[in-house]
Amino acid sequence: MQSVSRFEANLLRLLGYFLHREPPERALPLLEERCAAPPCLHSNAVRLIKNALAKGCVFLLAQRGGWRRERFLRGSRSVEGRLWERTPPAELGLTFSAHTLRFLIWITAHRLDDTAHAWCAPEKELTLGDRLLLYFAYERLRNGAERMGASALRMQGPFRHHALCWLAFPGDYTAMPASAGPNFAPWTHGAGACLLEALQPDLARRWIEVESGKEGLADPQAMRMLGLAQEHVLTAFLDAIEPIGRMDLARFLLQTAAALLGPHAHVGMWTAQLNLAGLRVADRVATYQAATSFLRMLDRLQTWERRARGVGYFDEDYAASQLWKADWEQAQGDRLVDRARAIVQQLSPLRQA
Amino acid sequence: MSRAYRVCVRETQSHIIHAEDHVHTQLEVLAVLPPEQMAELLAGALERRGFQREGTRLSRKQNGVTIAVETTTATVKVAAEASEETTIQAERSNLAYDDAGPHAKVVRENLKKQLEKDITRTVGEKTAHLQAKVTHHLEAELNNVRQELDQVVHSVTVEALKCKAAQMGRIKEITEDPQARSLTIVVEV
Numbered sequence: 004m005q006s007v008s009r010f011e012a013n014l015l016r017l018l019g020y021f022l023h024r025e026p027p028e029r030a031l032p033l034l035e036e037r038c039a040a041p042p043c044l045h046s047n048a049v050r051l052i053k054n055a056l057a058k059g060c061v062f063l064l065a066q067r068g069g070w071r072r073e074r075f076l077r078g079s080r081s082v083e084g085r086l087w088e089r090t091p092p093a094e095l096g097l098t099f100s101a102h103t104l105r106f107l108i109w110i111t112a113h114r115l116d117d118t119a120h121a122w123c124a125p126e127k128e129l130t131l132g133d134r135l136l137l138y139f140a141y142e143r144l145r146n147g148a149e150r151m152g153a154s155a156l157r158m159q160g161p162f163r164h165h166a167l168c169w170l171a172f173p174g175d176y177t178a179m180p181a182s183a184g185p186n187f188a189p190w191t192h193g194a195g196a197c198l199l200e201a202l203q204p205d206l207a208r209r210w211i212e213v214e215s216g217k218e219g220l221a222d223p224q225a226m227r228m229l230g231l232a233q234e235h236v237l238t239a240f241l242d243a244i245e246p247i248g249r250m251d252l253a254r255f256l257l258q259t260a261a262a263l264l265g266p267h268a269h270v271g272m273w274t275a276q277l278n279l280a281g282l283r284v285a286d287r288v289a290t291y292q293a294a295t296s297f298l299r300m301l302d303r304l305q306t307w308e309r310r311a312r313g314v315g316y317f318d319e320d321y322a323a324s325q326l327w328k329a330d331w332e333q334a335q336g337d338r339l340v341d342r343a344r345a346i347v348q349q350l351s352p353l354r355q356a
Numbered sequence: 357m358s359r360a361y362r363v364c365v366r367e368t369q370s371h372i373i374h375a376e377d378h379v380h381t382q383l384e385v386l387a388v389l390p391p392e393q394m395a396e397l398l399a400g401a402l403e404r405r406g407f408q409r410e411g412t413r414l415s416r417k418q419n420g421v422t423i424a425v426e427t428t429t430a431t432v433k434v435a436a437e438a439s440e441e442t443t444i445q446a447e448r449s450n451l452a453y454d455d456a457g458p459h460a461k462v463v464r465e466n467l468k469k470q471l472e473k474d475i476t477r478t479v480g481e482k483t484a485h486l487q488a489k490v491t492h493h494l495e496a497e498l499n500n501v502r503q504e505l506d507q508v509v510h511s512v513t514v515e516a517l518k519c520k521a522a523q524m525g526r527i528k529e530i531t532e533d534p535q536a537r538s539l540t541i542v543v544e545v
Contacts (some may be wrong), residue, residue, distance in 0.1 A: 284498075353380055
């Protein structure tokens with residue numbers, strides 16, 4: 004039996020909540036009950052935190068999608084298997100810096116919207132483990148503690164540029180200034196890319212949710228802001244993975260399109276509730292473009308496929324091209340793009356006239 | 357016994373209100389020939405319909421709507437705008453305890469502020485009314501513009517196909533059915 008102080012117990016419970024080990028009803032009250040931070044943590048608590056991070060993060064990654072037998076690029080060839088079969092486990096190791104501990108101490112000691120004592124960490128100093136924990140923490144807090152100031156959290160340094168949070172929750176980043184763009188560099192190489200592979204089903208599910216939610220969106224301004232945020236993050240993401248030939252990391256977009264653009268897909272799925280009465284034609288067009296930002300992005304994925312067709316066996320990016328062609332065929336990409344174009348076309352101002 | 361004085365403030369302002377609306381769209385021009393040749397064919401077809409050329413951009417104004425086509429990118433901007441000079445008169449009055457004393461001054465200042473708000477609101481209403489007219493006008497014109505641009509794109513495609521066929525060999529026969537919008541070219545290679 005290891006004993007810890009009240010503060011440390013609260014911290015461990017919140018960490019357990021972020022890692023899906025504690026139910027919200029046991030953890031969320033702790034976000035309201037503030038507890039003064041001690042000068043340092045007991046070694047017992049530090050050991051328990053290390054243990055929770057090591058097991059919890061790995062468990063979540065495996066559960067979210069790491070367990071799936073998938074095919075992804077490894078260097079100049081594609082490899083099939085579970086995440087730990089595609090990459091030796093030693094290379095998948097995550098490092099957590101002192102910033103993780105500082106974040107956990109801060110969130111236990113302060114309110115989320117406490118701007119006077121906002122948590123901040125230099126973006127460059129964050130390790131992949133820190134970033135992953137921040138993603139899991141944000142995911143839980145936005146779902147469970149939006150009222151308690153989780154929205155203030157994303158305005159804080161490390162969350163403003165957290166590419167995985169941007170990619171999974173583009174709707175949360177509609178009010179961000181233009182300078183606060185997502186930084187995809189940590190997620191496109193090495194273990195970061197492996198994490199992105201494991202989270203593909205998560206990302207697909209999130210994008211299906213966001214796109215499905217547009218059907219019930221009535222406010223044109225809200226639609227425009229959502230569309231802009233989606234376009235912003237997708238452009239940054241595709242720009243980051245295209246030059247390094249990691250198109251396979253965009254597989255979740257194909258899965259999203261396949262789920263949304265069935266044979267009965269229609270324009271109302273994106274614009275049914277939009278209240279456009281009294282708007283200028285220019286504003287209506289802008290709103291429709293925002294509503295279809297995801298659909299219009301599929302054209303770029305198709306250009307990748309067309310380019311991949313011309314890549315020969317001896318070319319450098321042969322494996323990447325073959326993998327993308329296989330993904331494209333499996334999702335019936337051409338059919339999806341045709342359906343997406345038909346929907347975008349229906350909303351074209353000159354077609355509606 | 358005190359007397360009440362009526363303070364009345366009247367203001368007349370002239371405003372020029374402006375409203376505009378526009379649509380950007382892309383012409384679906386098939387890439388039958390290299391982009392420069394397709395752009396030239398598009399420019400030619402538009403010129404025959406009265407568009408004025410300014411470099412690679414062609415434009416025409418009809419019924420208060422300006423259609424501008426950038427031939428290199430095949431993008432179209434259809435815009436409508438209107439301006440109106442309007443004179444707004446507003447008047448407000450209230451009671452004051454003195455004729456030209458401190459209370460009358462305060463009342464007059466308050467009335468002036470209220471008048472400013474009244475005028476701003478009226479300008480807003482008139483702008484919204486003009487904007488609605490412009491938008492309605494643009495919507496009405498878009499139907500004609502669409503038909504015309506469809507015809508332009510069709511004629512450009514036909515021209516491009518003829519050029520392409522001529523490059524491939526000797527054209528023996530061209531059959532065109534405008535109603536079915538079909539074109540048959542027999543080429544001897």
